[in-house]
Amino acid sequence: MQFLGMLSGNLLNGIILGAVYGLMTMGLSLIFGVLKVVNVGHGAFIMVGAYVAYWMFTLFGLAPILSVPIGLILGMALGFLFFYLVMKRLLDAPELSTLLATFAIGIFLEEIAKVIWGPDFRGYSWNVGSLHLPIATIPMAKIYALMSSIAIAIGLYLWFKKTRAGTALRCLVEDKEGARVCGINVTGFYALSFALGLGFTVLSGVLLTLFIPVGISPYMGGIYTLKAFVIAVLGGLASPWGAFFGGFIFGLVENGSYSLLGLIPNVEPFSLTQFVAFMVLLVILLLKPEGLLGEK
Amino acid sequence: MILRKYSSFIITLAIFAVLLLIGLLRPTMWQPVALIMFYIAMGQAFNIFLGMTGYVNFGYVAFLAIGSYGMALGISRFYHTGIGLWLIPLGFTLAALMAGLLSVLVGGIALRLRGAYFAIATIGVNEGLKYLIEGAKFWGGSEGIIISKPMRVTFGRHLANSLSTFWADIFLFAIAVLAAYLTFRFMHSRVGYALTAVREDEDAAKVMGVNATKYKLIAFIVSSCVAGLIGATTWCLKSTYVFPEDVFEVSYTVEAIVIVMLGGSGTLLGPIIGGLIYGICKYWLAVLLPGLQLLILAPLIIVIIVAFPGGIVGVIREKTRGTAFDQVIV
Numbered sequence: 001m002q003f004l005g006m007l008s009g010n011l012l013n014g015i016i017l018g019a020v021y022g023l024m025t026m027g028l029s030l031i032f033g034v035l036k037v038v039n040v041g042h043g044a045f046i047m048v049g050a051y052v053a054y055w056m057f058t059l060f061g062l063a064p065i066l067s068v069p070i071g072l073i074l075g076m077a078l079g080f081l082f083f084y085l086v087m088k089r090l091l092d093a094p095e096l097s098t099l100l101a102t103f104a105i106g107i108f109l110e111e112i113a114k115v116i117w118g119p120d121f122r123g124y125s126w127n128v129g130s131l132h133l134p135i136a137t138i139p140m141a142k143i144y145a146l147m148s149s150i151a152i153a154i155g156l157y158l159w160f161k162k163t164r165a166g167t168a169l170r171c172l173v174e175d176k177e178g179a180r181v182c183g184i185n186v187t188g189f190y191a192l193s194f195a196l197g198l199g200f201t202v203l204s205g206v207l208l209t210l211f212i213p214v215g216i217s218p219y220m221g222g223i224y225t226l227k228a229f230v231i232a233v234l235g236g237l238a239s240p241w242g243a244f245f246g247g248f249i250f251g252l253v254e255n256g257s258y259s260l261l262g263l264i265p266n267v268e269p270f271s272l273t274q275f276v277a278f279m280v281l282l283v284i285l286l287l288k289p290e291g292l293l294g295e296k
Numbered sequence: 297m298i299l300r301k302y303s304s305f306i307i308t309l310a311i312f313a314v315l316l317l318i319g320l321l322r323p324t325m326w327q328p329v330a331l332i333m334f335y336i337a338m339g340q341a342f343n344i345f346l347g348m349t350g351y352v353n354f355g356y357v358a359f360l361a362i363g364s365y366g367m368a369l370g371i372s373r374f375y376h377t378g379i380g381l382w383l384i385p386l387g388f389t390l391a392a393l394m395a396g397l398l399s400v401l402v403g404g405i406a407l408r409l410r411g412a413y414f415a416i417a418t419i420g421v422n423e424g425l426k427y428l429i430e431g432a433k434f435w436g437g438s439e440g441i442i443i444s445k446p447m448r449v450t451f452g453r454h455l456a457n458s459l460s461t462f463w464a465d466i467f468l469f470a471i472a473v474l475a476a477y478l479t480f481r482f483m484h485s486r487v488g489y490a491l492t493a494v495r496e497d498e499d500a501a502k503v504m505g506v507n508a509t510k511y512k513l514i515a516f517i518v519s520s521c522v523a524g525l526i527g528a529t530t531w532c533l534k535s536t537y538v539f540p541e542d543v544f545e546v547s548y549t550v551e552a553i554v555i556v557m558l559g560g561s562g563t564l565l566g567p568i569i570g571g572l573i574y575g576i577c578k579y580w581l582a583v584l585l586p587g588l589q590l591l592i593l594a595p596l597i598i599v600i601i602v603a604f605p606g607g608i609v610g611v612i613r614e615k616t617r618g619t620a621f622d623q624v625i626v
Binding site for chain 2: 032036038040086089090093094095096097099100101103104105107108110111112114115222223225226229230232233237266267268269270271272274275277278279281282285286289
């Protein structure tokens, strides 16, 4: 009974964390969907967002929720910078080039962060009370993160479906040459998608700090790259909406498996959940590579 | 004609021989030479897969790591059976086997899919395996395996010492020669031709009846087994311990990418030239700018990809196209 209570509490946490996970992966899927580029340095941009939240909070006392727009703007600035400096020259190159380039960009950001903030773990705590439920006590900070994730995802969805720019972007995903013929500035929209994708990634890093009890470090991104890939593949890789729902599934799997692995004596359940993420990835790639939510 | 075909392999052996001679004649140079050979061998093993297929194995370091565990397990679990020096070949066999098994598992699943999915699958290998070992607490968990005591007990202090300070590096030379030979054989065989076809146009190759997945998997397994051997000698026999935090270190994957792309991927001499230059530069950088190597390497990767995707060997071939030299350095 006690176990069931813990399990349901963990699953609830999983859903809340899953919303942020989903948001964290939307940028990856957006970039892959439009540019057909896999951003292997994804985790490094999450790390940048985490440090934005950390710095804004410790230097100016700004609540992490209010750092969200700063993360978005910084991420988009980095996105435009890296697009025009690097990615634009590689659009027609073999896949190998973009994979290596995004990997190198990620490593570069990590090393810059190490120079600025040092290699140690840092953390802050934003205490705004808790919500007491029968099965679990949830800090309000996480509730805010959940609500802003959903609001931001809906915002992106509406922008995609309702605005002229969003329509042009969807057109570009369907048919690059067709879009060009219709007078859509293909390179410009590539730049915009790359920037938006990274903007959302950095922004999600801001929210993610509310869930990391051990604190943040320059090399924290690696495991989030892995998780984002698992989620993206769950959702069909090229679909930001699939990714958002994939995030919920992954949050549930991760937190549920944490409870179950805790039953095994003499193991470290937290480390094993990271391994579970990798196994989930292999199993999906084996059984349903187009994604659980993808259509084929 | 025969000489021309083997020219690049002969140049490779000559470079190795010169390095070995420098190390043997000048004892103070032995460690730098061993470091350079480590980078050359690591680049060669990486190149067998990346150069042949155009696919990146982002979990590359995990295969060296699992090889080092193979050697550590071979020595620490079997030293009391009294098989003496046979422990070393046993360790290498385990290393190659374990790395091979991991590659079959990962490659068998991910290589059926196109490039992007393979990259995604491999990026998790390193973290996944490290957390499995630390979380499930087997193979020593996060404390790792220390083999200095079993080695002293089995081989005696003197031999154990020379195994880790001298023979481990000699094994590394042997593995580098093996890797060069495998690369050379691949380039002039059915496997190599098939992979070239797949790399240039996968759909066309498939229509022609090339089993793309099979050949990619062969290259992946061979690359991983050689990586396992390198890990076994350099990260276990030489250092006499294996710690998960040390061996699952992603910067080695970065270094392998730099070496191969700098020298020129898909060529025999590329990773050797890349490894030589990188090894020497790293030695300087470590002295001049300690701790900043990756900060310099990452932009270097980008510059190479954007400006010289063929690497040094590619640039030289471009400049000497049509001359006899072009034929020599293939």
